Amino acid sequence: MISAPALLRDLLRCPSVTPADGGAQAVLIAALEGLGFEVTRLKFGEIENFFAERKGPGRHLCFAGHTDVVPPGEGWSHGPFAGEEQDGVLYGRGAVDMKGGIAAFVAAAARVPGHVSLLITGDEEGEAVDGTVRVLEWMQDARKIPDFCVVGEPTSKARLGDVVKVGRRGSLNAVITMPGRQGHAAYPHLAQNAVHKLVPVLAELVEKKLDDGSEFFEPSSLQITSVDVGNKVTNVIPGEAVAKLNIRFNDLHSGASLTAWVKDVLARHAPDATLAVKVSGESFLTQPGDETGALVRAIESVTGFEPERNTGGGTSDARFIARYCPVAEFGLVGTSMHKVDEAVPVAELAQLADIYAALIREFCR
Numbered sequence: 001m002i003s004a005p006a007l008l009r010d011l012l013r014c015p016s017v018t019p020a021d022g023g024a025q026a027v028l029i030a031a032l033e034g035l036g037f038e039v040t041r042l043k044f045g046e047i048e049n050f051f052a053e054r055k056g057p058g059r060h061l062c063f064a065g066h067t068d069v070v071p072p073g074e075g076w077s078h079g080p081f082a083g084e085e086q087d088g089v090l091y092g093r094g095a096v097d098m099k100g101g102i103a104a105f106v107a108a109a110a111r112v113p114g115h116v117s118l119l120i121t122g123d124e125e126g127e128a129v130d131g132t133v134r135v136l137e138w139m140q141d142a143r144k145i146p147d148f149c150v151v152g153e154p155t156s157k158a159r160l161g162d163v164v165k166v167g168r169r170g171s172l173n174a175v176i177t178m179p180g181r182q183g184h185a186a187y188p189h190l191a192q193n194a195v196h197k198l199v200p201v202l203a204e205l206v207e208k209k210l211d212d213g214s215e216f217f218e219p220s221s222l223q224i225t226s227v228d229v230g231n232k233v234t235n236v237i238p239g240e241a242v243a244k245l246n247i248r249f250n251d252l253h254s255g256a257s258l259t260a261w262v263k264d265v266l267a268r269h270a271p272d273a274t275l276a277v278k279v280s281g282e283s284f285l286t287q288p289g290d291e292t293g294a295l296v297r298a299i300e301s302v303t304g305f306e307p308e309r310n311t312g313g314g315t316s317d318a319r320f321i322a323r324y325c326p327v328a329e330f331g332l333v334g335t336s337m338h339k340v341d342e343a344v345p346v347a348e349l350a351q352l353a354d355i356y357a358a359l360i361r362e363f364c365r
């Protein structure tokens with residue numbers, strides 16, 4: 001039998017800061033092979049990934065997770081890679097995001113039969129180029145796309161089981177470079193002020209109400225994140241100004257529709273401006289159905305209350321999985337993720353394993 005806290009402790013002792021693996025996946029693979037999983041290692045570029053599958057009764061449930069972690073930074077009260085427990089709390093980088101979720105799922109799979117698999121990547125906190133995206137392509141070719149996928153990100157807000165994510169907003173980054181003509185502030189007729197050209201553009205972008213939100217989504221939001229001229233003096237009219245913005249958008253928009261809108265605003269105000277856009281993820285929503293229903297029932301059966309279904313927060317690897325099958329995200333309380341002294345109470349970890357076990361029971365029939 002596998003205990004989630006013991007497995008988590010072993011995982012926390014592997015310093016797997018992206019792109020390093022630190023031995024984390026070998027720890028998992030040993031545990032999974034011991035449970036009868038067939039493991040395929042999938043190294044892409046410098047990134048370690050693997051797919052593990054155990055055939056069994058019922059529909060195919062996949063658990064997706066990442067073993068890589070963000071750098072620990074300074075000021076920890078326990079070693080970030082020591083895997084120490086104090087007063088029933090396990091400390092370490094990745095305890096909640098998301099080695100804890102993985103350990104809980106493996107412990108659950110050890111207890112309950114069913115057709116389950118794990119998609120494990122080492123590239124979630126980094127560029128996410130050689131991780132989940134590539135493994136999914138491999139799974140497609142090998143005809144191993146599951147009926148439902150649960151991503152074990154720490155989605156719970158205040159207590160375990162209060163929030164399930166059934167989609168995510170999209171994210172778009174844009175850089176506007178506004179040209180002008182440099183000159184002396186006392187002779188503006190000989191210059192063209194790049195800031196003066198940029199201000200009305202930004203005003204129009206900021207004033208536009210993108211939408212009022214939709215059934216499962218908050219309203220979309222545009223934030224100007226930087227306006228730079230680099231002017232160190234007061235008597236020079238700037239010859240160039242650069243603005244950066246980020247749009248978090250719901251299912252009423254797409255990266256393409258928002259890019260077209262920003263282009264249109266620029267074309268009307270300043271056709272000579274240049275625009276660079278990067279869409280880091282489109283929005284997605286898993287429609288309510290039997291898949292998320294099984295997850296919600298599993299949570300209720302352990303916690304006694306119904307989770308809220310929402311789509312808040314940043315992007316995650318679920319955006320890639322959504323192109324292939326229904327996907328939802330559910331895991332530990334995320335308050336300490338990416339922070340100093342990241343930690344998980346052992347009791348919460350055990351309860352998460354109970355919920356995942358209930359999910360396998362519910363779904364793999």
Ligand SMILES: [Zn+2]
Nearest residue numbers: 097098124153
């Ligand atoms: Zn994560």
